[in-house]
Amino acid sequence: MNNYGLVLAILGAILAALLPGIGSARGVGMVGEAAGGVISEDPSKFSKLLILQLLPGTQGLYGLLTAVLELSQIGILGGDPVELSLARGLMYLIACMPIAVVGYFSAIIQARTAVTGVGIVAKKPDQNGKAITMSAMVETYAILALLVSILAMNSLK
Numbered sequence: 001m002n003n004y005g006l007v008l009a010i011l012g013a014i015l016a017a018l019l020p021g022i023g024s025a026r027g028v029g030m031v032g033e034a035a036g037g038v039i040s041e042d043p044s045k046f047s048k049l050l051i052l053q054l055l056p057g058t059q060g061l062y063g064l065l066t067a068v069l070e071l072s073q074i075g076i077l078g079g080d081p082v083e084l085s086l087a088r089g090l091m092y093l094i095a096c097m098p099i100a101v102v103g104y105f106s107a108i109i110q111a112r113t114a115v116t117g118v119g120i121v122a123k124k125p126d127q128n129g130k131a132i133t134m135s136a137m138v139e140t141y142a143i144l145a146l147l148v149s150i151l152a153m154n155s156l157k
Helices: 004-041 043-073 086-123 125-154
Strands: none
Touching (some): 004 043, 004 086, 043 086
């Protein structure tokens, strides 16, 4: 039995989880480093800065969700993998690429925006809503990529 299609589909799921996960880990770390300096001076700003730190972590969750949905759809999680042609496996791989690529880059860009927000909160804590909003705007593109990946996978059922 030729399993190349299944291998490509699994590779797509791995990339969907791996790349946004790496981007989120880097992003959360970047914001945490910036926030640490502010918190060392004023611990009362912790909760406001924690929200900013959490924002770049969502892309990793979106990638994980995509991977789980695909692995479930192709039967890997159920223990009964379906037989996939090479072309169909490639389609699954391609369906995972929007969240894999956009998830990685948007997590890093969102972190940069959140680091700027840390500076805002450090100087003007009452403006934290604006800092969160600016960082959350980057999230829109990760959500759109998630939607495209899920729609593409669902069209392969």
